[in-house]
Amino acid sequence: MADTLVIVESPAKAKTIGKYLGSKYIVKASMGHVRDLPKSQMGVDVNHGFEPKYITIRGKGDVLKGLKDAAKKVKKVYLAADPDREGEAIAWHLAQYLGLDLSQPLRVVFNEITKDAIKEAFKHPRHINMDLVNAQQARRILDRLVGYNISPILWKKVRKGLSAGRVQSVTVKLIMDREREIQQFIPEEYWTIATKLASNGKEFEAKFYGYEDEKVELKSEEDVKRVLDKLKDQSFVVRKVTKRERKRNPAPPFITSSLQQEAARKLNFRTAKTMRIAQELYEGIDVGNKEGAVGLITYMRTDSTRVSETAQNEAKEYIQEKFGADYIPAEPRVQVKKENAQDAHEAIRPTSVARTPDEIKEFLSRDQLRLYRLIWERFLASQMSSAVLDTMSVDIDAGGVMFRATGSKVKFPGFMKVYIEGNDDDTEEESFLPPIDEGQILEQKDITPAQHFTQPPPRYSEARLIKTLEEGGIGRPSTYAPTLETIQKRGYVALEEKRFIPTELGEIVITLIEEFFPEILNAEFTANMESDLDEIEEGKANWVQILDAFYGDFAKRVAVAEEEMKEVELKDEESDETCELCGRVMVYKLGRFGKFLACSGFPECRNTKPIVKETGVKCPQCETGQIIERKSKKSRIFYGCNRYPECDFVSWDKPIARPCPKCASLLVEKKRKKQGVSVVCTKCDYQEEADS
16 A cells, blocks of 8 residues: 655656656646736735735646645655755645645655656655745745736736736847847948969968958958059968867756757757757656656756766766777866856756667657757767867968968867757858968969948847846746747747847837836846845845845835826737728737737727738649738748638648749748758659759
8 A cells, every 4th residue: 555645746757756666655746836826916915024825726726635635645745846946836835735744854856757866865855945945935926026016007008918027028128129239230341352272283262361460451442452452463372381289178068048049059949849848858758668757858947067977977988888988088077167057956968878869769759859869969978078170270471461271170079979069150160271381382263352241230049048148147047938938928029030029019118117117127136136036045045135125116116107107009000901891991909829900990890810921822722722821829830721711721831933844833942951941842853942
C-alpha cells in the first residue's frame, strides 16, 4: 500500500517521477498554480502590510479536493514543484490548503528528472523556503499594484481592455524608442574600393585602407577619384605579411535567454514555443523499453552556466571516445558567473550526453528533436577544446596607397566539429588567401569603387529584444516569453517580417505612462527592482519594506494621473471598402486577434470581416476563386481560396502570379534554410531561383 503522496505540477512530470519512486508513492499533479489573487479586485491590502487575498483559481476546485482526499490516506506528503520561486510558491500554497505542518521538511527539489536525481532528492527533503516564497509574492503583488492602478486609468482615458505592467511597459518603450531612432536616422554617404589581385594565378580581394600607415575613410566620390588618380600606372607590392594563430573558445552551455535567442535564430522558434518544448523535454519523454519515460534536459529556467562535475566527466568520456584526446581541454571549463545571475541551478544541458539525438529521434516529435539536438550539441561543444585558426593579414602598397587583405583557415576545429554559435547575422565564413611573400609584385585584375550609405539600427527581432532585456537586467528569463506574448495581444506592438514595430495604440499608452509614471518606464528602476527581488530571495531584504518604499510615491502619481490625464480619442482609420449591408465606409478596428474591418455605422450596423490581402493569383483548385493571404490561430501566414469553405485550397508557400512555363500549373515560393528561396512548380519538377 502507498503511504506517501508526492505532488508535482503536471501529469507528464507525475508519470516520469512515479516510475522511479515505486509502489509506496502516489504521484499527483496540481496542474500548476492552485491559488492566486482575484481577477475582479486588487486583492492586496495596502494599509496592512500589503496582505494578499488569495483565492482558489477557477477550475481548480476538483483538483484540490482530489489532492486533499489523497493526503488523508497517506502518512507523508512531499511537495515537488519546480525548483524556482514559482515552484516554491506553488508548494507553499498547497501546504496552506492541505493544512500541512510547515515545521516539517516537506519540500523536494531536483534539477533533472532522472532516476538517480529523483532518488537522491527524496533522501534530502527540506523545509519550504519562505524567502523564495516572499520573493515570488513581492513580484506578484508589485505587478498587481502597477497593473490594477494604472490599467483602470487607461481604460477611462484611452480604451477599455488596456493594461500596464512593469516589464511589458519597458519592453514596448524599447521598441518605440528604436522606431524613433530609425525615423530620425540620417544616412551618411561612404565609399569603399576593392581590387582583385592574383598571386601565382590565384585570385583574392584586397580593400583600400589608407595612405601609408594612416587609415582613411572615403566619404565622397571626390575622395575616390583622388585614390584612383594616385593608382594610375602603379604596381601592387606586398609590403607586410602578418601570420598569427588565434584561438576561438566555445560558447557556454545554454541559459534560458540564450536558448530562446539561439532557437529563434537557428530553428525559427518563437520564444513561447521554445519554452513549451523545453518543458516537455524536462518533464519526461518515453524513449522506449530500455528506459521508458525520462527527463531529457535539466531545468530550463536558469541564468547560470554552471555545470556539475558529474556531467563534465560524462562529457569528457564521450568526447574521448568519439573525437580523441586532442578534443578535450587541458583543464575543465569553468564558466564565469554573471554579475546579476541568481545561479540557483545548473545550465540547460542533456541529463545524459550519452543519450544522443540520433539514438532517441524516433521517440521525439520533429520540433522536440530539433530543440534537443540544439541543447545537446551546445553542451557537448562547451566541454571541448578551443578551435585554432591560422590568420593572415597582407598590407599592399601601390604608390603610397595602401590596401589590405585578410584571410583565415581552421587549423584545428576543436568544438567547431560539433557546434558553432549563431548570431543575428550570417556566421562568418572562412576566407582563404593564397601563399604571398613580402616584396612580391601582385597582378591586378580589376578595381571596383562602391557607394554606400550608413543604415539605421535594425528593428528588434525576438532574439535581439531578449538579449537587450537580459543585458539591461530587465525582468527575468522566465518572464520574457509571457511579456512578448502580452504586448502583442494588447495590440501595443506588431510583428512585421519577424521584427517588432510599435502600433499607434502602443505609442499613445507609453507616452501617457511616460508622462505620469516615468519610473515605470525607467529601465534602471526596473533592473534595480529585480535586484531587490533577488535580495528578498537571499533573505537580505524584507519584502513588505521593498513594496512600501515603492508604493508611497507611486500612489501619489496615481492620484495625479486620475485628475490630470486627458482623454485620448482613438480615431478609426478608414479603409477603401464599403459595407455591403448598409453602404457606409468600413474602418480598421483592433481586436484580440489583430486588426479587422468593421462598419463605421456601429452599433446600427454590426458588419465585420477580416482584412484580406490579395495575391492576384487564381485558385488552381476551383478555378473561380482568388488566393488570399490569411493567418492561422498561431499568427502563421498561409494562403487559401477566398471561396472557403466552398473551396478548401490551402498552401503554406506563397503563390506566384504567373503559371509554370513547363506545365502551366501553380508556382510558389519555397523557403529552404540552406538553398534560400526558390520558385517551384506544385505539379512538375520545374524550379528556379526566386530572384531570377
